[in-house]
Amino acid sequence: KAGVTQTPRYLIKTRGQQVTLSCSPISGHRSVSWYQQTPGQGLQFLFEYFSETQRNKGNFPGRFSGRQFSNSRSEMNVSTLELGDSALYLCASSRLAGDGELFFGEGSRLTVL
């Protein structure tokens, strides 16, 4: 079956703009979580959604937000982009939360100029 799909794969924005990233989980998966990967900070948890509710949130400013739809697809939004937001944003899905089988997509690589 299809894996976790993230769109777009690559995008370039300028400071001050906003961006929306999309994630389609594996069919039947209801938990979607987001991570940011940078060379300096490594992999950091952003937030997790389950059945359209945010269940966990990482230590990121309010410019980072997300949501989950009834079909389990998720979007994350970053407003007022800063240079430091340049990163690989990874989405992961699992059937339930904490069931061990957490699969990641290929990521969306954001460059902020």
Added chain:
Amino acid sequence: GEDVEQSLFLSVREGDSSVINCTYTDSSSTYLYWYKQEPGAGLQLLTYIFSNMDMKQDQRLTVLLNKKDKHLSLRIADTQTGDSAIYFCAEAPGGYNKLIFGAGTRLAVHP
């Protein structure tokens, strides 16, 4: 606090075994994970181990868990050039999907 530590680099000869080590801090972690990342790609789930297990084997991969020392290791038997990648260890405190990752171990396989 929450912290996962891994050595940053490992070099092995093709055909040898590789052992990547990791220490974690949160004893409430229900699952512990190993992921592989190749250049320009996302994270590939290699294997995971439930916290009440000591060992898990999956083909060429063997995971050992020492809960007392909060130490996790991944052994790759008969390492191949295709195994060259960055390997991440992660814990899941509280049993949720809020994973805490190590910095990753870069495995280089040479002939």
